[in-house]
Amino acid sequence: MIDVYSWPTPNGHKVHIMLEECGWRLGRDWQVHAINIGQGDQFQPDFLKISQNNKIPALVDPDGPDGKPISLFESGAILLYLAAKAGKLLPKTDRQKFDVLQWLMFQMGGVGPMLGQAHHFRLYAPEKIEYAINRYTNEAKRLYGVMNAQVAKHPFIAGKQYSVADIAIFPWLRSWQNQGIDWADYPHLKVWFDRINARPAVQRGVAVLADARKPLTDDKARDVLFGQTQYKKR
Incomplete structure (x- = not known):
């Protein structure tokens, strides 16, 4: 059984969705271990052994590529691993594969970090910094x-086929209101999102651990995620 160490964040949801889309079912083929990032579970020694960057998600597969256990961190790497293991959601031809990979990198290098910063400065920063919020x-x-321009021409992010690129991007857009977005400005993307x-x-994936997550309101959680606890040398 695949072990997933996660929390109900966009990056966590990517892996939950990917597992379910590949045909693996929670409780039958994979199990989830809650890593409460607001309480500091990500800094526990056992978790750091498999996720040296103290970030979720992480995965341990007892049946790795060579029949031996493998552990992985970084959601993009996990998506690619699962796609290879299942033989799904990543095209076989080089041209189509690189079409998908460029959009996966678009999410990893742009959508995730930038929307994450939008969340931070709009919602969580202790002071409202107009420059940062606007930026x-x-x-x-x-x-x-x-993305709206891309899906105006194609049914999915990387073209005609549903892929890891769609799975990577979708969870980040679920918090569109927190990012200052009006769907009326992106009608094609809204059609894609609803699809x-x-x-x-996808519905099964985003439901994983959903009841465990609480609004980030206490000072301890803020310190763990954004303060000195995060930057403590380990």
């Missing part, structure tokens, strides 16, 4: 525009 809100809108959101495996 990251505007960048969120720019990225939404890029992905309706998939049964």
Whole structure:
């Protein structure tokens, strides 16, 4: 059984969705271990052994590529590993594969970090910094525009086929309101979003640990995620 160490964040949801889309079922083929990032579970020695960067998600597969256990961190790497293991959601031909990979990298290098900063400065920063709010809100809108233009021409992010690129991007757009986004400005992307959101495996994936997550309001959680606890030498 595959062990997934996770929390109900966009990056966690990517892996939950991917497992379900590949045909693996929670409780039958994989199990989830809650890593409460607001309480500091990500700094526990056992977790750091498999995720040296103290970030979720992480995965341990007892049946790795050579029949031996493998552990992985970084959600993009996990998606690619699972795609290879299942033989799904990543095209076989080089041209189509690189079409998908460029959009996966677009998420890893742009959508995730930039929308994450928009969340931080709009919601969590201890002081409202107008420059930062404007910078990251505007960048969120720019990225939404890029994706809106892409899915105006194609049914899915990387073309005609549903892929790891769609799975990587979708969870980050679920918090569109927190990013200062009005769906009316991105009608094609909204159609894509609703199509992905309706998939049964996606619905199962985003439900994983959903009841465990609480609003980030206490000072301890803020310190763990954004303060000195995060930057303590280990």
